Amino acid sequence: MSYLDPEVISRIEGLRLIPRFAEKSTMLGSQITPFKKGSSTEFVDYRLYTPGDDPRRVDWKVYGRKDRFYLRSYEGECNATLWVVLDASRSMNFRGPGRDDKWSFSCRAALGLIYLALKNRDACGLALFADGLSEVIAPRLSWDVLSRAVSLLDGFSGFGDKTDYQKSFEQLTGELGRSQLVVVMSDFLGDSVAATAAALEGLSLARHEVIALRIIDPSEQDLSLDFSGMALVSPIERGQGGPLEIELSEFVQEYRRSWQQEESLLADRLARRSIEYCVFSTSAAPGELLADYLNRRSLSLKTFG
């Protein structure tokens, strides 16, 4: 079964993933940046001339009437490059009772985003990582990217034993161009909160717009496993120590509290670096969550942009 989910496509059809700032490009894309005034034919506003402005953009007719220099602003157009960066560690294979695993959820969402970007005439690339970058599809404005991504994800089985965000994102930075939109889809469980946040901040410091989408199973959030007695809890990935012999029911309350604290801590740190952070739970449909997120983001940009 292919991860290119028609239901996801249908839910996000017509929406747009708008970057906060658009890069200068020789290619005209569909992205209309609200921050930069461009050279299109769509008039937006007048503004007073300030030293350093291009004198060619002075509206001399207004000068004749007002005896002051005014510049004409036009709506800018740009095309963005979207990188979908997908966590391919073993922990993404975890599934709670009666639900899909996080990997298939992430793949559906990721292919939906790639489809959306290409449809909006934006270049798009895909990267998989675990303890380093494992697969990369370079960004191009071509439907070929989607078909390659589908074939890669549908047949993927090389999950990493460990997650190393720092190393992976450093390698990713080498692949990225200037000011690109990077959507990282991961459960962010492989490392401590501080290390994870630092790695994401590194991407942001390289002047990329980073969106961190956390894909989690509800049982990871509230420890609602289908067993409450004495259990031997083994980690899925390496690097998390040996198995624990514990009474699960004893830890439920404390686990939930600690989860909330870590979640808040991560969200705060990312917010300080203007990294958007959003949690997707596998208990809902990916198309629904994605559509909801894109709508909220568009609204947010119009309001605060």
Next chain:
Amino acid sequence: MVSFLAPSFIAVAIGAAALVVFLHFYQRRRAQREILFSNTRLLKSLFLERLPHRKTKDILLAALRALCLFFLFVFLARPLYRGTLGGSSSPDSGRRVFWFVFDTSYSMDFRDAAGAAMTRRSEQAAKGLAQAIRFSFPDALIGAVSFAGRLDQEGALAPANDHRAVLEFASRLNAGLQETRQASWANWISSRDDFNATAGVFVLTDLARHGFTTPVDPAAKRWKGVPVVFVNLAAGDLSNRRLIVNQHEAGAPAEVSIRCYGLAGTAGDISLVVEDGLAGSVLATGRVKDCQKTEFPLKQFFGPGFDRRALRFVLPKDRLPLDDAEALVVRPAAQENLLVIDGEPGRRAGESESFYLRETLRALRYQGRWSWATEDEARHILADSRAADSIRQIWLLHPHKIEAATESFLRDFLDKKNRKLVVTLGPNADKEGIEKLLGISLTGILDGGEGKLIIPTRSPDTASSQHPASSIQHPERWLGNVSMANMREFDLSKVRVDKYFRVRSNGSAARSLLDWQGAQGNSTALLLELASYKAKVFLWTTTADMEWTNLPHKGFYISLVQGLLEESSGPSHALNVPAGQAWELLDSNAWAQAPSAVAPSGRIVRGRIENDRVLLGPLSELGFYKISWPNPSLAPGADEPARVIATHLARESAESDLTPAAARDIKALLGFDASWSVVPFSDILTDPRKSVALLKSREFSRPFLVLAFLCLFLESAVGLWKTRK
């Protein structure tokens, strides 16, 4: 210095605590399932954060559990402090009088497997203790006294520095027939002038609980500072079974019930032996099937030549004749052939006496043959001499008219030995015919009328003066007055019909079961027993159709009929006598010379005649007395004279119950703050000095019980806290 009364529990205490610790470390809970989880990093941090607390709590829980068990077993070990086990000092503070108190109650006759009575054990214990006192306290004065139901004050040995006198005193003791009353010695010693000089008291007893039931003089509870050591002679291999043979001489059912106590649940291990009471030979052996009730068939012991015999029921491992009914004179159930002559045949069933009598015979499962006949039919039956000889009882129901032919064959019947005639009389009865037949006058006897029905019971009471026949000395008392209004509600089913009292009518003695006190105060016997010719006659003035009696509708009716059926035709004398009392024969007119008897020990007991009564005894020994009659042909029931008398303990005595006394019983005797301890007999044999040292020690086991409960409480609290966390 700390010692223990039951040191074996200390080893158990250490073992129990060690076991808890072992289980704590080696029996941890194991995981039941392996789960793969993606976020063990967070779980692990939580686990490591909690680990030190968790370990502390687990260790605390294990420690509390171990301590709880340890303290509990230390409590059971009964620790003592200030003991000087090898002590050789003189008694403290001028106290130098020791008392040896010997229990000589009946239960002290209990014999162990070797056949030694507990009185011999007390002798052994006294020997060991006296020597230990002599060793530890050379200047001590030792006194001795024995008690049972009361203290033998006259025989008490005054305190003296002579331990041999105590040993001689102990060697002379034998168990008596009285029950135990521990209060007797406690009251006596505590009221003595030299009580303040008392250094200690050794009570050599079986510590049976019933001995502590007698209330103690509150003033006597001043034992604080005077240690008391109870030497429990019943400890060890003595078991506590009680044998009760529910068999009555007069009732004589074919089976007997046996009850035993103390070993419920292991009844199958208890064997039961039936011995000949006189010869001592074993007649049969069996098993006690149920410690509450076991039926034992007796038919096999009776046959030609054995119509009546003495039997002894024995539990071989407990050869103490503990109970009052263990040794019995029993005889088989009445099997006399019975002829019922219906004086008014053809009446409706509910109004017919014959109907109720027939139903009663069926209900009783009367084992003799019985026939129903009219007067004409009866004449034909009795015309046959063999048939006439086989009939022992005739019940003549409501005779309307006694024909001359009937009178003739009834007179022949009455002229034979061991025959019985029961006549029921109603308003239409042929009184003249009956007077003519029996040769008596019924005037004043069968008047009837409004009045009270008076029922005697067996319990003696001083209220006998209310009896209408109060001129006659009789121990019976009134159960209650019954009038027409409450006749139906009166609980007659509780009345037993196995005792009689006498009324005098027309100068002749007659025995009556029921009396009718007429409105004018004249006494009418409802059920009269009198002698006519050689037979016994009962006149029963009750009928089924009279509202004022209505007896057939009461449970009493059946027991009354049963009593009449089983009442011997010859003179009846109880053959069971409480030990210590005399055997008494009431109908003394026939004898000019009293019988004598041979006691179980071989002693001859001669009878005497006092105030028209023949007395034999008092019979002070337990067991069977063989009676010899000076002239057997003149003895009561000459064709079957009484041959044996069985003596038994008084029913009120609870001596057979050997349940050991509890601490609260002893405290009730000595007071709450008294210093006392209980030492098993075996400890005295092994180390008598230890028991002497107890006099200077004090048991402090209770704090350990409190500590055990405290640990239990803390363990629960910690466990709850752990769960909530």
